[in-house]
Amino acid sequence: MMLSRLPFAWQCIVLGASLLIIAWISLFSWSAVQITPMDALHALFNMDNTSVPQHIVQDLRLPRTLIGILVGASLAAAGVVMQGLTQNPLAAPSVLGVNAGAALGMAAVSTIAPWFGLLGTSVAAIIGGGMTWTLVMVLGSAWKSGNDSSRLVLAGVAISALCAALTKASIIMAEDQASGVLTWLAGSLANARWNTFDHLWPISLFSLLGCMALSPTLNILQLGEENARNLGASLILTKLAGSFLVLLLVASAISSVGSIGFVGLLVPHMAKMLCGQDHRRFLPLSMLLGAMLVVLSDIISRSIIFPMETPAGAVLALIGAPFFIYLVRKRTL
Amino acid sequence: MSLSTHNVCVGYHGKTIVNQVSLTIPEGKMIALLGPNGCGKSTLLKAMARILTPIKGEVHWCGKNLHQMPSKGLAKQLALLPQTQPIPEGIKVKDLIAYGRSPYTGFWGRLTKDDHTIIDKVMQETGVTALAEQLVSELSGGQRQRVWLAMTLAQDTPYLLLDEPTTYMDLNHQVELMHLLRQLNLSGKTIVTVLHDINQAARYCDHLIVMKQGQINTQGTPEAVLTKDMLRTVFDLNAQIHRDPIANTPMCIVEDK
Structure with a gap:
């Protein structure tokens, strides 16, 4: 890849610029009401209040794109931190049961106690994700040193399956809520509005910065737990802080747009292919790539059966699965 | 003496491997930890490097409990080279x-x-x-x-703890490594290394610590430690002690069974 030969600063600039262009495209593309590229720009800088397209951009498209960016960056960063903490290249929120647990928490609250509203479901997602993550870590004995990496993944798969079954059961029991929960389970940005964004950005920003602060320690963890301890890293503190940040990132992202998989699993590997194993570098690149991937999937999800929408999560799975197989075949994992 | 253990018991999964060991590492020396497989020499080294926390007893650094000191500060005082990486x-x-x-x-x-x-x-x-x-x-x-x-x-760091550093190395690199360790030692570092080659230990180290079944069997200068008796009781070997013709240090030659 050409991009991998560029110096790190240029990679950031190229990816940052690409993200801006994709975000701009997502503001005007595939709309039932015709929006021109210039409308999108005008809506951002000097809004003409009488123009319907510009209102659509500002009220619907802009929050949707911004949420896509934050969700992508959050899920990618969560993947990086999980892979770093567990020293397992397959670790990701969707593999280790955090997605499924958060989904179960949300489904349970929205079917059993729908009057809690958005905040209630966010909290339920955090609690559900946290419980499954803890359970998987304990079952996979990830807290002990010298852990067996396949055990962790197996525990994650088993817990995910259990949560998925319970989620389905709770949907069947409360049928009137079912279609909302199903859309949400597939992961879609269609309902992303400014009030979602207002809930999302403080948590995302805090956790993303927290992950950056953790990256030098994640570097040392790559050398194995004995060496990390020997170099003065505090393993317990790092694991607790890292797990907490992952939970915040995943739960806030999932409660905003639903269960979006593959980003956390794939993007860290893409970023590593670009700039190597230094977390201080591939974490920010992962955030950029994750944001690009989610916004791009959202654009594609609108285009497939236009003017209907398909869930962005499904599009991501379509892109993600072949790339994942390619990674496994190349053994770059 | 900066590094010492006090009635330390260390083990994995509730099984005690090192049992009630009290040991003071003589400062400024090059020290070898010797003993048969499974005698607890690596485990003891890991406890001194704070990789393992003792079940009982304490490891002291400058008179204070090593396992309660800030890890980052200790990382400037002692460094460990683990056996497997x-x-x-x-x-x-x-x-x-x-x-x-x-x-x-x-x-x-x-x-x-x-x-x-x-x-x-x-x-x-x-x-x-x-x-x-x-x-x-x-x-x-x-x-x-x-x-x-x-x-x-x-x-x-002023203290270096090495767990079988010569494994995987061919002979010339083993010799180079032992010379390098000697130089580092002469420039002021205290070096504790687990070795499996007794003759290498006797040739390059000042102080040998021999362990058997989780306890210290004997320790002292190579001359004092490397004896027929010790080899028989600790390693179950019949051997003769000769002088190394180059370094004039004691060395053992194993007799036929």
Whole structure:
């Protein structure tokens, strides 16, 4: 890849610029009401209040794109931190049961106690994700040193399956809520509005910065737990802080747009292919790539059966699965 | 004496391997930990390097409980080279060695000019300068061992704890390593190393500590420790003690069974 030969600063600039262009495209593309590229720009800088397209951009498209960016960056960063903490290249929120647990928490609250509203479901997602993550870590004995990496993944798969079954059961029991929960389970940005964004950005920003602060320690963890301890890293503190940040990132992202998989699993590997194993570098690149991937999937999800929408999560799975197989075949994992 | 253990019991999964060991590491010396497989020498070393927490007893550093001291500060005082190392994917030799400086670097891990000077120095000492740009995962076992040693040395600590550092190395690199350790020792470092070659230990070290079944069997100078009796009781070997014709240190020659 050409991009991998560029110096790190240029990679950031190229990816940052690409993200801006994709975000701009997502503001005007595939709309039932015709929006021109210039409308999108005008809506951002000097809004003409009488123009319907510009209102659509500002009220619907802009929050949707911004949420896509934050969700992508959050899920990618969560993947990086999980892979770093567990020293397992397959670790990701969707593999280790955090997605499924958060989904179960949300489904349970929205079917059993729908009057809690958005905040209630966010909290339920955090609690559900946290419980499954803890359970998987304990079952996979990830807290002990010298852990067996396949055990962790197996525990994650088993817990995910259990949560998925319970989620389905709770949907069947409360049928009137079912279609909302199903859309949400597939992961879609269609309902992303400014009030979602207002809930999302403080948590995302805090956790993303927290992950950056953790990256030098994640570097040392790559050398194995004995060496990390020997170099003065505090393993317990790092694991607790890292797990907490992952939970915040995943739960806030999932409660905003639903269960979006593959980003956390794939993007860290893409970023590593670009700039190597230094977390201080591939974490920010992962955030950029994750944001690009989610916004791009959202654009594609609108285009497939236009003017209907398909869930962005499904599009991501379509892109993600072949790339994942390619990674496994190349053994770059 | 900075490093000492007091009635220390250490083990894994509730099984005690090192049992009630009280030991003071003589400062400024080059010390070998010897003993048959499974006698607890590596386990004791790991407890002294705070990788393992004792079940009972305490390890002291400068009179205080080592396991309750801030880890980052200790990382500037003692460095451990573990016996088995992971093979990190995609990390270059020079980057790996640079991680040895992390106890000294600030929050973001940025290297100063002094850090680079030390990294260059340890790379020369361990003979890995030519490998700097290669990936650690592409090296041979012996080369990799030297790279890890370089990382440990980059930590620039007065105490060095090494767990079988000569494994995987061919003979000339083993000799080079022992000479390097001797030089580091003469320049003021205290070195504790687990060795499996008794003659190597007797030739290069000042002080031998022999362990058997989780306890210290005997310790002292090579002359005092390396005896027929000790070899029979600890290693179950019939051997003769001769003088090394070059270094004039004691060495053992094993008799036929």
